[in-house]
Amino acid sequence: MNFSFIKFRKIPLAWLLLTRQPLRLIVAIAGISFAGILMFMQLGFRDGLFDTSVTIHKLLDADLVLISPRSKSSISMSGFPKRRLIQTLALEDVEKTAPVNLTYLLWRNPENLKTRSILTLGFNPSDSLLLDDGFSRKADKLKNPGRVLFDKLSRPEFGPIEDWFLSEKKVETEVAGKRVLVEGLVELGPSFGADGNLITSRETYLRLFPANPKGSIEIGLVKLRSGSNPILVSEILKKSLPNDVRVLTKNQFIEFEKNYWKNSTAIGFIFSLGALMGFVVGCVVVYQILYSDVTDHLPEYATLLAMGYRLKSLFYVVAREGFLLALFGYLPAYFSGQILYSIVRNSTKLPIVMDANKTVLIFILILVMCMGSAGIAMRKLVDADPAEIF
Amino acid sequence: MRKAINKKDKNSKTVSINNLSHYYGINENKKKVLNNVNFFIEKGELVLLKGPSGCGKTTLLTLIGALRTCQSGDLMVLNNQLNGASRKTRQKLRRNIGMIFQGHNLLRCLTAEQNVQMGADLITNLTYLQRREVARKWLSAVGLEGHHKKLPNGLSGGQKQRVAIARALSANPKLLLADEPTSALDSVTGREIVSLLRKLAKEQDCSVLMVTHDPRISDMADRILNMEDGKIFNALSELR
Numbered sequence A: 001m002n003f004s005f006i007k008f009r010k011i012p013l014a015w016l017l018l019t020r021q022p023l024r025l026i027v028a029i030a031g032i033s034f035a036g037i038l039m040f041m042q043l044g045f046r047d048g049l050f051d052t053s054v055t056i057h058k059l060l061d062a063d064l065v066l067i068s069p070r071s072k073s074s075i076s077m078s079g080f081p082k083r084r085l086i087q088t089l090a091l092e093d094v095e096k097t098a099p100v101n102l103t104y105l106l107w108r109n110p111e112n113l114k115t116r117s118i119l120t121l122g123f124n125p126s127d128s129l130l131l132d133d134g135f136s137r138k139a140d141k142l143k144n145p146g147r148v149l150f151d152k153l154s155r156p157e158f159g160p161i162e163d164w165f166l167s168e169k170k171v172e173t174e175v176a177g178k179r180v181l182v183e184g185l186v187e188l189g190p191s192f193g194a195d196g197n198l199i200t201s202r203e204t205y206l207r208l209f210p211a212n213p214k215g216s217i218e219i220g221l222v223k224l225r226s227g228s229n230p231i232l233v234s235e236i237l238k239k240s241l242p243n244d245v246r247v248l249t250k251n252q253f254i255e256f257e258k259n260y261w262k263n264s265t266a267i268g269f270i271f272s273l274g275a276l277m278g279f280v281v282g283c284v285v286v287y288q289i290l291y292s293d294v295t296d297h298l299p300e301y302a303t304l305l306a307m308g309y310r311l312k313s314l315f316y317v318v319a320r321e322g323f324l325l326a327l328f329g330y331l332p333a334y335f336s337g338q339i340l341y342s343i344v345r346n347s348t349k350l351p352i353v354m355d356a357n358k359t360v361l362i363f364i365l366i367l368v369m370c371m372g373s374a375g376i377a378m379r380k381l382v383d384a385d386p387a388e389i390f
Numbered sequence B: 001m002r003k004a005i006n007k008k009d010k011n012s013k014t015v016s017i018n019n020l021s022h023y024y025g026i027n028e029n030k031k032k033v034l035n036n037v038n039f040f041i042e043k044g045e046l047v048l049l050k051g052p053s054g055c056g057k058t059t060l061l062t063l064i065g066a067l068r069t070c071q072s073g074d075l076m077v078l079n080n081q082l083n084g085a086s087r088k089t090r091q092k093l094r095r096n097i098g099m100i101f102q103g104h105n106l107l108r109c110l111t112a113e114q115n116v117q118m119g120a121d122l123i124t125n126l127t128y129l130q131r132r133e134v135a136r137k138w139l140s141a142v143g144l145e146g147h148h149k150k151l152p153n154g155l156s157g158g159q160k161q162r163v164a165i166a167r168a169l170s171a172n173p174k175l176l177l178a179d180e181p182t183s184a185l186d187s188v189t190g191r192e193i194v195s196l197l198r199k200l201a202k203e204q205d206c207s208v209l210m211v212t213h214d215p216r217i218s219d220m221a222d223r224i225l226n227m228e229d230g231k232i233f234n235a236l237s238e239l240r
Helices: A004-008 A013-019 A022-052 A055-059 A083-088 A135-143 A161-166 A202-208 A230-240 A250-264 A267-296 A298-307 A311-348 A356-381 B002-012 B057-064 B087-094 B112-120 B128-141 B157-170 B187-203 B215-220
Strands: A064-067 A094-108 A115-123 A147-151 A172-175 A178-186 A197-201 A219-224 A246-249 B013-024 B031-042 B046-050 B072-077 B097-100 B175-179 B207-211 B223-228 B231-233
Touching (some): A013 A022, A022 A250, A022 A311, A055 A250, A064 A083, A064 A230, A064 A250, A135 A178, A135 A197, A147 A161, A178 A197, A178 A202, A197 A202, A230 A246, A246 A250, A250 A267, A267 A298, A267 A356, A298 A311, A298 B087, A298 B112, A311 A356, B013 B057, B013 B207, B031 B057, B031 B231, B046 B057, B046 B187, B046 B215, B057 B072, B057 B175, B097 B157, B112 B128, B112 B157, B128 B157, B157 B175, B157 B187, B175 B187
Parallel strands (some): A115 A197, A147 A178, B046 B223, B097 B175, B175 B207
Antiparallel strands (some): A064 A246, A094 A115, A094 A172, A094 A219, A172 A178, B013 B072, B223 B231
């Protein structure tokens, strides 16, 4: 058998140089991993924020969404006349519409009686609100006044509602000072804007929030007939409806919410800056490690130059060291990230997940960090003067 | 006829130096360390270079080893004119020059075998396994059969110097430069090392230029060059 590839095999100098001082290697790996974990967490929180802010948006059963032009995001929605929604039915492409009210009301924890703000949605139970097969059955129960559906993914500060409900205990509490009965559970999830969610009928909603102007809604859901082009229909509606309403496709509505968190608040910037800090910390750690490694081995590198090795070959050695550090630093960061994501998910209910984008992005960032630092450390190699070793 | 003689003469010399001068510093700090040096080394010769500290021995060694740029005069090493030679030419030439340093300069993270193999790795037409075989062969040749997996820290001074010799010879050099290879060794080991070096160099038809202060090994040289204040004396004196 001809093992011709063995011809290209070389002594793993980079690996041997790195592992010669195990403690320093461990410190380097710990430093890179720490930087990686920092980036994973910051980007995880950032993406989590953006994802949770649109959890409900994604679940809405609509092709087009009508909102007030004064609305900034789900945490600052303004109302618009419900009749605008009815006007959309004049278009043949529009199959049905659903008016939705949305505001924050005070929920009383039935266990400790403490109040906490909860995002409350009001809709007609006969309309389709969410893309959830079992939801219409649950929505039917809201036809009786004073009934609510509680989001079981809400933060625990709202009380042990799920446990009580599943143990068939009657879950009664107050919302905005009015008595309500929990008739079912839904799965929506908290966001940075809302710790918990509540769904009720418009009738109950208006009873809980009587200050809501009559005929005013915050969101208008428009369902199109199959085969209709949402962008085209939205353009027609924009032209035909007055300026007191804004027409968005569902994707535009999702982007509208995300953009608020990205651009109108410092949150996106803060988390991106946090990730950048992790990157910078990692660069400093790797550079220090590689620079001291090159400095320590300078006489040895000079010896290799004296033997006839090219400077380029030595650059490759340092580059390989950088690559190995990236690889060994990334793996613990990835697994620690998984564990920390799980802890954050369980304690905050935020949907922070290790998706492929983040996995690849952070590996690339760590690789850039290590290879960049190796590139800077290589400048020291030029100081390796073979004439000085005699 | 004269041309043919000159060509033969040129080819029989590993090193040929004419009016070689070298300076350090610039302007008023400029200092001449080599002053019109003239000498040659024949193929297979073992030449000792002696002289007091600071007389220019190491500078001469680094110039011959293509580690420095030649400033003035002719310096022919293995038929390469080093005055005006490019960095790449000097780097390529160094692959044919073995070097043994006073401080061994073994790579601390590599075993004895791997250190020697770093030399053998410069021979491009061999496979990894062949290069490893070359390394093992040279370790055996210097009497270190059972030590090939040891790191430099686990070797004595004499053993390290043997590894350095094996490494220098493993790339099949045509010229070997050694800078006081016996200075840290006792007299018996020192003689052993030089004797081994001489034997292996002769077998490979390799010329050796050794800088040394050690009088105990003078009798083993083909020629001794004395250097003082940047000048070579009795360059042609035959000792044996």
